[in-house]
Amino acid sequence: MSKLEINHLSISFGSQKILDDITFTAEEGEFISILGPSGSGKSTLFNLIGGILIPDEGSILLDGKEITGKRGSISYMPQSHALMPWRTILDNVLLGQEIAGKRDEKKALEMLGKAGLKGYEKHYPHELSGGMKQRVSFIRSLLSPQSLICLDEPFSALDEFTRFEMQNWLLSVWQQYKRTILFITHNIDEALYLSDRILVLSNKPASVQKEFIVPFKRPRTEEMLYSAEFLKWKQDIYREIKQYSL
Template identity: 45%
Template structure:
């Protein structure tokens, strides 16, 4: 029996047409994300990380292989797969609470209660009536996360959600995301270029190689939360991830599973 929120990818291949020729972007991708797990995908630009996330979201289709959520094949977008982009994509004419509710009516008592809960969860109490132009980048991204979590997705897909933020705000948002994850127990799959971010957040890190995108290594991050970014164990794991990105898997602690 497959648990709700479990993501299972087997032998996924994806190509794009380029100058009349099919170019393989993803090759034989396979991994599982367990219910409630936080997994990060990291790799160089052009390795297909965002393409992979779009296939998982149902926004694109693979050429072969399977992508399943809770045991069911993913064929199209749906509310059981939340997607957070690098840009917050809020409606500028709507307030914070209206953006979180989106197509749901705040006049509905149950919706109103859930929106209030989300505002508390992402720590935006007091900003309910504010418009996006009145918010910082980090606050706007928290609104986007709250809007997605309101729909109670089985898995939350995050494509470089903090890439446009300054270093201080980014660190704060990473801590906020961890708090949300620990409270909600939502399965999370994050794409990033940031090694520190990957080690700070994840239970596991999947390292990808480019042209075509393949899985190079899978690294378990067994540090307890909250994590000390300047601690020796953190820095050791950071070095392992860096080596996995720079070298072949067999050069990193003997390989595929670290």
């Protein structure tokens, strides 16, 4: 189970209000993308969900239990892969499990194999490409015991072709394991291609201005990206975001 409830979250840094009355729900197994202007507070929202920050107002519930200000309730993947250079690939993906007091090497090896990383288990991060490092980081998130995964622009540093390859890989893994995912991105195409729903935040102080329920069936295909319907949805979301970016 991994239903997330965000209730009226607000936070200020000094005299500047960053988030204002943020409210939404993420259902079990749902993939939600969060879009908004740069600096609107998307990463701050993730820091609140992860318990790194404490809100001035509001609460965060996971499966009905309050996790406001509590760390260790979610799995978090930042923009950079954040792999430990002195640990092997296998030891990196098992880090979350080790912190939780268990180590399932069999499952880790199985998932590395499915990610095209068989034979790299004893390699170190500097020996892998950018896309491979991101796969390792995501597998670490999946192997962690937490059922909710927050992904903060995980593919932003990748080239276009590698990014699309990683999007497809992410979808295939998510459809198999069905974790609840919150995904921050600035890329509208990416949000539409991956998500069940898209939440658009305003500029600071950020609030949820609009929700888009993505109509495209799964599995998603590359042809979808060039369809007239996809373009229309992209334009609608772009117009929504643009009015808060001026």
